[in-house]
Amino acid sequence: MTNTIAVHMSGVVKRFPGVVANDGVEFELRRGEVHALLGENGAGKSTLSNILTGLYRPDEGTIELNGAPVSFSSPRDALNAGIGMVHQHFRLVETFSVAENVVLGNPDTAFLLDTAAINERVKELAARYDMAVDPEARVWQLSVGEQQRVEILKVLYRGAQVLILDEPTAVLTPIEADALFRTLRAMTAEGRTVIFISHKLDEVMAVSDRITVLRGGRTVGTVDTSSTNKRDLASMMVGRNVEFTRVQRKTPAQANDVVLHVENLGGHDDRGRDALHGVTLTVGRGEIVGIAGVAGNGQRELAEVIAGMRHATTGSVSVEGKVLQSGKARAAIAGGVAHVPEDRLHTGLAAGHSVEDNLALKSYRSSLLSRFGLLRRQAMRDGATALVERYDVKTPSTQTAVRLLSGGNVQKVLLAREFSTGPKVLIAASPTRGLDVGAIESVRERLVEAADGGLGVLLISEDLDEIMSLADRIAVMYEGRIVAVIPADKADRETIGLLMGGSQLEATS
Amino acid sequence: MKSPVRLERRLEQPKWLNWAIPLISLLGALAVGAIVLLLTGKNPLDVYQRIFERGFLSTRALTGTLRTATPFAFTGLCAAAAFRLGVINIGGEGQLYMGAIGASYVGLIMGNSYPVGIVIIAMVFAGMIFGGMYAGFVGLLRAQFNTNEIITSLMMNYIAGIILNYLIFNSLSYWRDPRSAGFPSGKPLDKRAFWPSYDIGGVGISFGLILAAFVALAVWVLYKRSRFGFEIGVIADSPRAARYIGIRTKTTIVVVTALSGALAGIGGASQVGDFTHYLDAKGLQLNSFGYTGIVVAALARLNPLGAIVVAILLGGLTNAGYSLQGPDFPSGLVGTLQGLILFTAVAGEILMKYRVKRNTAAKKATVAS
DSSP: OTTTTEEEEEEEEEEETTTEEEEEEEEEEEOOEEEEEEOOOTTSHHHHHHHHHHHHHSEEEEEEEEEEEESSSSSHHHHHHTTTOOOOSOOOOOBBBBBHHHTTOOSSSSSOOHHHHHHHHHHHHHHHHHHHOOTTGHHHHHHHHHHHHHHHHHHTTOOEEEEESSSGGGGGHHHHHHHHHHHHHHHHHHEEEEEEEEEOOHHHHHHOSEEEEEEETEEEEEGGHHHHHHHHHHHHHSSSSSOOOOOOOOOOOEEEEEEEEEEEEEEOOSSOOEEEEEEEEEEEOOOEEEEOOOOSSSSHHHHHTTTTTSEEEEEEEEEEEEOOOOOOOHHHTTEEEEOSSSIIIIIIIIITBBBHHHHHTTTTTTTTTTEEEEHHHHHHHHHHHHHHHHTOOSSSOOOOOOOOOOOOHHHHHHHHHHTTTOOOHHHSSSSTTTOOOOHHHHHEEEEEEHHTTEEEEEEEEEEEEHHHHHHHHHEEEETTEEEEEEEEEGHHHHHHHHTTTTTTTOOOO | OOSSSSEEEEESSOOTTHHHHHHHHHHHHHHHHHHHHTTTTOOOHHHHHHHHHHHHHHHHHHHHHHHHHHHHHHHHHHHHHHHHOOOOOOOOOHHHHHHHHHHHHHHHHHHHOOHHHHHHHHHHHHHHHHHHHHHHHHHHHHHHHOOOOOHHHHHHHHHHHHHHHHTTTTSTTBBBBBBOOOOBBBBOOOOOOOOOOOTTTTTTEEEEHHHHHHHHHHHHHHHHHHHHHHHHHHHHOOOOHHTTTTOHHHHHHHHHHHHHHHHHHHHHIIIIIIIIIIIHHHHHHHHHHHHHHHHHHHHHHOHHHHHHHHHHHHHHHHHHHHHOTTTTTTTHHHHHHHHHHHHOOOOHHHHHEEEEEEEEHHHHHHHHO
């Protein structure tokens, strides 16, 4: 009975302060299918699944489970109704055994654990769905793939009929991913239903029966996997035919006069896994190179390795021909690398410190601002006053803590400081994210102005429109690699969307 | 059920709060202490008045108070210096013992053959090095292995106590006086190694307390005016921003923790040089100098100059406690009051960050519903 509707969500609206995360989403799930939920970051996938699992309550709209309307007020409600979620970030007690984790939080568990029986049941469940995992092993001993199986077992043990997997392959090796797909098939063969959240086109095509694409909090459409292809999905995902205009540049970029040269760069992420694989890239004088890609494909690591916040495992970064010492932020700063990090308020700035302190954050060691190890407060104050004036920062005073400023002014402080250090290269990571329209405009103007002045800009953004309108060349990153570099005037959204989703370029070559 | 008041986050923290809130905390502690006293059938006003008299109102009282305040000042600076970085070093106690061990060793060796100025400087440095290295180990563990410094520094207090006992009671160490018949005690320092004290209007002021004031000024400059202090502030505010601008966070943690221990170490040196003139294993452990330092730092809101003032205040309280101890004065009272002060001082931090508002909106809502 594959045509029976398991879940029907209709007109779902969820607002957060300043954002509408779901804006009238339609979603229909048939029993026994693997249904992929596809979309870029911020498209509303996670919000939708959090609503379905009772973590959020929708502001508007209805949810029907097996034809009957339901309203969950907690994940436990949803779980009792048979809907379970496997989160991207595991929620396991590392010092407990697999079986203990599986029964943890289960209300039916007796006060005294019958360990042998539980182990037996977990083992049986694991075998049934082709998941190799030892129930008695401690979770900290397990690989990431095995830990994910524990998460799935947890949900299955509670009797979930609908399983939601949030970006399940993000942490897996290809072999582990294949094993996961087999497990999903085994589950649907028994009549269970799987929602598979992803932004990777290849695996969505490989594993799903149907696909619902979300964009900007709305449902773009639901298609049968057998009757679609990656190219169509990509254009559904990134949107088509949006008119955008390329910014007019006063000074043309000089791509051949290389200021930033990244050669065969490798690097780890915070968990010590390889996040960059031989990235090679150049930025010319006055050139804006955009890095397009779905978040989490190595962009942050790339920015941090260039800025000296992270060690390079292979390769090198050089600015105007001089190789920068790896993993030394001060060397990068001295070498002329300015960096606007993604997390402005807590990485790019010390939020509890004053505007004055923050404007001096990269130059307080210079002889202008300190002498004999002591700060020259008056010079810092004068410098801050001048920068506040010049960059039109709206702040009550230079002594105000930056955390009290609005998002746009926070970014102005950051940009003012970065430009004031006389950089040769600027790494700007999502520089307009979360800003209002006016602030976005002003940040973009600043970037273009700086590039006109000869600065090489590496613009990392998830906003494809931003990249296409500002960049001279576009590099697409996928799983830690630059998969293509395309001149902006030859780029089209579809191709870039495909590349961002991990498709190799049979389409463009 | 809505509470009648609500907390509203302060956008700015006015400067006057810096002294008003410690004052309120202190009064709050006294008020709660008064309840305890009432319950035990004492007249709180009477008790507090006597504390004030015995702590501050005579030259003799003041001399005793300043003597008690001297170690508090150093351990208070020790706690403040580390807390400002977010390193909760509560090992001032043990670091002070180690400082005393180092300083008494140097005092014993050099005491009869060098001029007093040199001996004092050597003793101060020995105290700093011993206390600093002892704390530096805690900092190293925190920086390298991310161990919880609260636990390690606390545990090391006990180890330092054991070392003290070993040196004086359980071994024939260099520190132990071979001539001490019966009860073992430390070898006395040569008179020439005694630190001077000054008589100002009948009130005795130790060299150590004056040193503490200068050290406090130096620490204040270090934190408020120096590049290093700026970096400490950035690390405490945002570790990620520190990484972003290339501050060597691990090194800073080790250096600051060691510096903090060095300050307690001078306190230990001052105990030997100023007051006991031998390594007093028992006396050092009797008074919880290090733990009181935490109260001092908290009430001073980690301000090094404030720590000196607070040290004198708590010195008075403690000193009065010593001299009033007897059948009509509960011996646990001073400790209780100190505990209450720590409690209210920590609670006072909330008032720094939030203001209390009457919950008028909630009232309307309940009327409407």
